[in-house]
Amino acid sequence: MGQHGVASASRWKQALYVAVIYAVIALLFTFAAMYFGPQASQVGSTRAEDTIPGHVLELAGFGLLLGLCCMVVYGRKGLPFVFLTPVLTVLLDLDHLPAYLGYAQTIRPAHSFVFLVAALAVTAITIKALDIDLVVVSAFMGHMAVDTGIFAPLSPLSFQYFQLDPYRPEFAVGAVLCTLAAGAVLRTRVARASSRGGNEIA
Numbered sequence: 710m711g712q713h714g715v716a717s718a719s720r721w722k723q724a725l726y727v728a729v730i731y732a733v734i735a736l737l738f739t740f741a742a743m744y745f746g747p748q749a750s751q752v753g754s755t756r757a758e759d760t761i762p763g764h765v766l767e768l769a770g771f772g773l774l775l776g777l778c779c780m781v782v783y784g785r786k787g788l789p790f791v792f793l794t795p796v797l798t799v800l801l802d803l804d805h806l807p808a809y810l811g812y813a814q815t816i817r818p819a820h821s822f823v824f825l826v827a828a829l830a831v832t833a834i835t836i837k838a839l840d841i842d843l844v845v846v847s848a849f850m851g852h853m854a855v856d857t858g859i860f861a862p863l864s865p866l867s868f869q870y871f872q873l874d875p876y877r878p879e880f881a882v883g884a885v886l887c888t889l890a891a892g893a894v895l896r897t898r899v900a901r902a903s904s905r906g907g908n909e910i911a
């Protein structure tokens with residue numbers, strides 16, 4: 710896509726685009742893992758149904774907090790990120806969908822660094838905005854900071870499972886740093902644009 714595509718759209722449109730792309734890639738990873746994952750790894754399940762709303766609220770709450778951190782640095786125009794960050798934070802759990810529907814699947818196929826790299830590659834190539842990339846990383850890390858249990862960090866290339874819990878503090882710190890950096894990048898871009906007399910970020 711060129712300058713007339715999503716790269717030149719408003720931050721609101723870009724936020725919507727990123728949410729859709731993120732969800733689609735999460736589902737692609739989910740199906741790839743069902744296809745490539747060895748039978749022995751297909752032991753994914755959902756948490757007890759009555760604990761799902763609480764967990765989603767926890768994820769959305771931390772995502773919202775991250776979005777607000779970004780706005781603290783950048784100001785009111787960071788508002789699209791106050792919505793985007795919690796949406797992305799929650800969307801990662803789309804990878805539980807097959808188990809929720811009763812199918813065998815691997816554990817957390819999109820809770821993977823390979824997924825993060827894939828999502829980043831798509832946003833970086835199509836939008837070319839560092840602040841959006843940083844929000845994607847922040848939301849991903851924010852999700853990992855809230856989750857507990859095991860995950861396969863290289864899914865769908867490897868289905869070796871690791872405990873997530875020891876790394877939760879690092880993920881939380883990374884998530885906060887990335888959202889603050891996103892706000893700082895936005896500030897710099899706007900300051901530069903206005904010193905040129907332009908107004909490239911609406």
Ligand SMILES: [Zn+2]
Binds near residue numbers: 801802817820852856
């Ligand atoms: Zn999760």
